[in-house]
Amino acid sequence: MPILVEQHRRFLPHFQAAEQIIALSWRLAFTLPGHMIAIKEEMGEMLNDLHRQKDSIQKHQQLQAYTKRHEEYDFFLSKCQLSDLSLCEPGIAAMLCTAFKFYDTKLYNLHAYCVMPNHIHLLIKPLPVANGEYCKQSTIVQRLKSYTAKEINHVHNRQGKVWNDDYFDRYTRNEDDYNNVVNYILYNPVKAGLAQQIEDWKYSYYYRMEMLQK
Secondary structure, rough: OOOEEEEEEOOEEEEEEOOOOOOEEEEEEEOOOOOHHHHHHHHHHHHHHHHHOOHHHHHHHHHHHHHHHHHHHHHHHHHHHOOOOOOOOOOHHHHHHHHHHHHHHHOEEEEEEOOOEEEEEEEEEEEEEOOOOEHHHHHHHHHHHEEEEEHHHHHOOOOOOOOOOOEEEEOOHHHHHHHHHHHHHHHHHOOOOOOHHHHOOOOEOOHHHHOOOO
């Protein structure tokens, strides 16, 4: 059994075990349309069921169902224009990319990220800190949100909430799942109609990008 690092729930369930590669995503603070709130709540229950499931075949089927639902949620999210902020303003996007890379090898190993107009995707492997413990994903998210929110407010000469309170997380279960997550992150701007191919998007990263381009 993997060593449990943290498990808790705010609006969504969160689960982290040692040595996992984890996909994270969070969005700007704005009120979601009703149908998206319903999808988000459904995804939370699907994650709960996924963590409790012991049968490998059932777990695989549940993962496929969750992935499909998350893609639907992400598609609707990419079409929402409910905030006066855009994370893809060049100065803000560059700051976010720098922040993600700053904590690489400090709190986590950075595998991939993508900055979208109203949300971000991050793929990381939290690092051990001391006494056999690992950096908690909640700590990582809090540090990134706190720093980037201050910078965004400074750039826009404003005050107030920048990020939505919660975040999505799920760990990659095997190599195929990992590759699917990487492709999903990198192709996010293409599916949203923001770029024609992944190389065109300035605000994404994969540490083995050169392998994809061969």
